[in-house]
Amino acid sequence: xxxxxxxxxxxxxxxxxxxxxxxxxxxxxxxxxxxxxxxxxxxxxxxxxxxxxxxxxxxxxxxxxxxxxxxxxxxxxxxxxxxxxxxxxxxxxxxxxxxxxxxxxxxxxxxxxxxxxxxxxxxxxxxxxxxxxxxxxxxxxxxxxxxxxxxxxxxxxxxxxxxxxxxxxxxxxxxxxxxxxxxxxxxxxxxxxxxxxxxxxxxxxxxxxxxxxxxxxxxxxxxxxxxxxxxxxxxxxxxxxxxxxxxxxxxxxxxxxxxxxxxxxxxxxxxxxxxxxxxxxxxxxxxxxxxxxxxxxxxxxxxxxxxxxxxxxxxxxxxxxxxxxxxxxxxxxxxxxxxxxxxxxxxxxxxxxxxxxxxxxxx
Amino acid sequence: xxxxxxxxxxxxxxxxxxxxxxxxxxxxxxxxxxxxxxxxxxxxxxxxxxxxxxxxxxxxxxxxxxxxxxxxxxxxxxxxxxxxxxxxxxxxxxxxxxxxxxxxxxxxxxxxxxxxxxxxxxxxxxxxxxxxxxxxxxxx
Numbered sequence: 181x182x183x184x185x186x187x188x189x190x191x192x193x194x195x196x197x198x199x200x201x202x203x204x205x206x207x208x209x210x211x212x213x214x215x216x217x218x219x220x221x222x223x224x225x226x227x228x229x230x231x232x233x234x235x236x237x238x239x240x241x242x243x244x245x246x247x248x249x250x251x252x253x254x255x256x257x258x259x260x261x262x263x264x265x266x267x268x269x270x271x272x273x274x275x276x277x278x279x280x281x282x283x284x285x286x287x288x289x290x291x292x293x294x295x296x297x298x299x300x301x302x303x304x305x306x307x308x309x310x311x312x313x314x315x316x317x318x319x320x321x322x323x324x325x326x327x328x329x330x331x332x333x334x335x336x337x338x339x340x341x342x343x344x345x346x347x348x349x350x351x352x353x354x355x356x357x358x359x360x361x362x363x364x365x366x367x368x369x370x371x372x373x374x375x376x377x378x379x380x381x382x383x384x385x386x387x388x389x390x391x392x393x394x395x396x397x398x399x400x401x402x403x404x405x406x407x408x409x410x411x412x413x414x415x416x417x418x419x420x421x422x423x424x425x426x427x428x429x430x431x432x433x434x435x436x437x438x439x440x441x442x443x444x445x446x447x448x449x450x451x452x453x454x455x456x457x458x459x460x461x462x463x464x465x466x467x468x469x470x471x472x473x474x475x476x477x478x479x480x481x482x483x484x485x486x487x488x489x490x491x492x493x494x495x496x497x498x499x500x501x502x503x504x505x506x507x508x509x510x511x512x513x514x515x516x517x518x519x520x521x522x523x524x525x526x527x528x529x530x531x532x533x534x535x536x537x538x539x540x541x542x543x
Numbered sequence: 544x545x546x547x548x549x550x551x552x553x554x555x556x557x558x559x560x561x562x563x564x565x566x567x568x569x570x571x572x573x574x575x576x577x578x579x580x581x582x583x584x585x586x587x588x589x590x591x592x593x594x595x596x597x598x599x600x601x602x603x604x605x606x607x608x609x610x611x612x613x614x615x616x617x618x619x620x621x622x623x624x625x626x627x628x629x630x631x632x633x634x635x636x637x638x639x640x641x642x643x644x645x646x647x648x649x650x651x652x653x654x655x656x657x658x659x660x661x662x663x664x665x666x667x668x669x670x671x672x673x674x675x676x677x678x679x680x681x682x683x
Binding site: 192193196197199200204262263266267268269270271272274275278281282287288289290292294 | 598
């Protein structure tokens with residue numbers, strides 16, 4: 181609790197230490213999150229995703245410099261992958277962010293994904309919450325180098341940038357479902373490289389083919405889609421008569437700082453759009469709902485394991501291994517079996533697997 | 544976010560190490576070898592790259608809340624860089640951070656570095672197993 185209070189007072193060491201507690205999911209961390217929750221909901225969360233090597237870190241570096249010139253405090257959460265074998269990680273995003281060093285208005289935190297597969301770490305949302313409470317107005321979240329389906333970032337961020345680079349694939353890649361769909365703004369970085377014209381053309385034609393829809397993640401990850409009247413279709417810009425955002429496309433050369441002012445302008449327009457259309461609130465609610473669902477899920481799981489006898493669980497597992505019980509039958513047995521008497525429950529649970537067909541036993 | 548119970552049972556407390564190259568020499572192979580070895584030992588390595596000033600290193604160590612700093616110094620400037628970094632860590636109230644140096648350090652300088660509070664010094668030929676072991680012991 182002391183840590184959380186010092187964070188609100190602006191102490192950077194306390195902030196760093198609290199982030200560690202939150203990342204490690206300690207009791208102290210979770211108590212602090214409860215305390216800080218009332219102070220959250222103010223920051224603009226900007227997600228930056230895209231394939232490895234497209235220039236995400238360099239772009240984040242440049243955008244941070246831009247926001248600093250506007251006088252905004254900037255936090256950066258940079259996620260890199262953990263080894264699935266050793267759990268170790270090399271977090272190298274700071275290498276591209278040297279320009280931000282020495283500025284007390286910037287705070288960079290590297291995170292390892294720690295086994296999470298959606299492009300973020302499990303604790304990323306909580307880390308963002310701490311930065312939000314600490315008064316950072318802009319929080320940029322850089323995902324692991326993402327492939328085609330790491331789309332968790334769109335649930336967390338208000339504005340999602342998908343970074344592409346020339347030579348990353350043809351027009352078929354551009355019409356596939358997944359990561360391009362979550363872009364509020366598509367950034368074509370490394371615009372000085374050969375192939376920029378065809379890359380931009382493929383992405384543009386993808387945008388033009390799209391049926392414009394209002395894209396808001398619901399709590400189970402599905403989208404609320406609202407079809408658009410024909411009048412709104414067009415040049416990739418937002419039409420005044422319809423509150424629909426058409427993803428914008430911006431060329432940049434991040435290492436030279438080119439296209440950054442324009443990109444920041446698009447980001448500001450997207451924020452304004454979110455407020456005007458009411459999507460800001462919808463996204464916030466969807467995110468909080470999905471956070472609550474995830475917390476509930478993990479609490480129920482813990483509760484379930486606390487009340488379950490280990491021996492009984494292993495008995496059931498053995499039957500699954502022997503293929504005498506299917507996984508879904510096993511779940512029924514685990515939920516309705518008698519965990520108090522593991523020794524005698526084996527034949528019972530086996531029986532319940534056969535009686536699973538009877539509707540009376542299932543419910 | 545993604546809920547996969549099996550994947551989240553990785554040990555929660557990770558050793559976080561900042562690997563940095565202060566000074567002006569441009570050889571980072573050693574730093575990369577060590578970074579890779581620590582990664583394979585299950586640590587989270589924050590790699591900051593070449594030509595870091597002591598101020599940049601101390602600031603990164605603070606923001607990342609690391610347990611350990613590994614400095615790679617081949618330029619011979621260790622007697623100037625190390626005390627500066629130790630002073631900055633003190634000023635930031637980060638006296639809990641263990642600092643290791645790898646590189647070209649004459650034997651006679653090692654006792655003086657240890658006096659400053661450096662935890663370990665490694666020269667050419669040092670084994671990565673030893674470095675891993677020493678780090679694990681130091682942060683216990």
